[in-house]
Amino acid sequence: MIEPKTIDAILEKVRKEKPLVHNITNVVVTNFTANGLLAIGASPVMAYAKEEVADMAKIAGALVLNIGTLNEENVEAMLLAGKSANKHGVPVIFDPVGAGATKYRTETAQKIVKELEITAVRGNAAEVANVVGESWSIKGVDSGDGEGDIIELAVKAAKQLNTIAVITGKQDIVSDGETTYICKNGNSLLTKVTGAGCLLTSVIGAFCAVEKDYVRASAAALAVYGSAAELAAEGIEGPGSFQIEFLNNLYTISADNIQKLSALEEVSHVNL
Template sequence: MKIEEIAQVIETVRERNPLVHNITNVVVTNFTANGLLALGASPVMAYAKEEVAEMASIAGALVLNMGTLRPEEVEAMLIAGKSANAHNVPVLFDPVGAGATSYRTEVARYIPSEVKLAIIRGNAAEIANVIDEKWEIKGVDAGEGNGDVVSIAKQAAEQLDTVAVITGKEDVITDGERTFILRNGHPILTKVTGTGCLLTSVIGAFTAVEGDYVKAAVAAVTFYGVAAEIAANKTAEQGPGSFQIEFLNQLANVTAKDIERYGNVEEVR
């Protein structure tokens, strides 16, 4: 997979302006919508069980995020996910905080058993806990852990029959056969709430226009990381508030040529 080929997916997103249906958490709704608008996608936040099946059926992608977990939203996620499956709409799942409580872990394992996932995205602890592997988690943040992140990602991809995306200091993307390690991004992302959740929705926008979900995920995560690096450089010494605004600017401004220049993608054989 050549970097030039990966880079072009952002131009396709901007040309097609895909509709991304988000059932996400209350902490990140505004940031997620603004981020998707900035990069050139069209966000919709629809939660009512009475409408989610219809909305999911016309979307380019469906994102299920369990950050602020409530039973009524779990029901809506299942309805929307099954509708998306029936209409060949890719479903992305962000199991926020899996492993933090027994209820959260139960839901994180139940949704993939009922809905076919195109992509699952989380930190190492979240993905490990979805597949019943032990990894320390503090709230919704991954602990240090002792596991092999590539191994956990491959196991998740194979067990859930999906593309697994584990994000952290290095990002791992795999379908169990093709595996990539990505080395873009900036630590200041961890100082702004919702950057992981927005990333899942950004991957959703890329998945809506690219049927090779590994390629879509690699392109989206690389684009996101490059945007973060440029934003961090432009706001050095100013703090996370300035970074957040500039990051939205860069989601709008980063081009395929920027991705070709700065993208750091390694395929693991």
């Protein structure tokens, strides 16, 4: 189990160390991602030029790669940055946005996980499934209901990719193939804010920058993120106000909040 005090300790380490999180992300979410990282206590940088990404990645606390708005130039930059991060021991967090929606998107996601050492993959069930060659329905960049056991999928993906698999949805799953957690924190208004999943990927990067037990770091990030969403949703009726309050609560969330709200459960692997 991960105790609330451990979750808070990792969060406070992020706030104290202010890790540099290098994002090569999609154009839709850049501003929200930067503001969210600042709110949680990290230091964001968005650097895309292939001439500098290797240099930026090697000095970062974490590198986040997001294929939301995909083109060949960005893919080249991602691979250059990723190889530099791998060489210098910087964790690489990958968000395979829309994997399964098109052949190009799926093949690009699979290329990235093949050529780089990925610390954690964060996506919905359809995205993660398509990265590892499983069939799962997807519309645009949104996961369909699909069929299958999400916990089993997370364990399989973690083992196949030798990474931390983080699958987010109504409940969030994080697994390294041996240790698996379910996080039941969150609020449905997150699905009404563009970039909420992408920001979560970057927050996981911030947590992995300061905690080298990456499954623990990823699970703690889920709990803090989901708890902040629950706090933000109190008395809020729509996504506009929620987005603002969510950033506020990422900034103000406290040890008491985490103690009261954190809903992480470890999963037995006996039947998996």
